[in-house]
Amino acid sequence: MTKADIVNGVAKSTGVEKAVVSLVVESFMEEVKDAMIKKNHVYLRGFGSFIIKKRAEKVARNISKNTSITIPAHHHPAFKPAKSFAQKVK
Secondary structure, eight states, X not given: OOHHHHHHHHHHHXXXXXXXXXXXXXXXXXXXXXXXXXXXXXXXXXXXXXXXXXXXXXEEEETTTTEEEEEXXXXXXXXXXXXXXXXXXX
């Protein structure tokens, strides 16, 4: 499913123009991205949470050059579905 499919579905079910729905969807995604960039979690009850996970520093191998490289600690965006949502998917 693409963003266009979401916009079409919401416009069809609500009767709101696609241009307005598209603006709302874009604004929602921008708000989620801005919050996560600021290291804030976004909780949507009944749907799930957009969270920031911290990955620790680790040593990896470059097999082709037979060398070790260090991957620094960093943050990674993730989505954790709500329990009710996850049960319905199963």
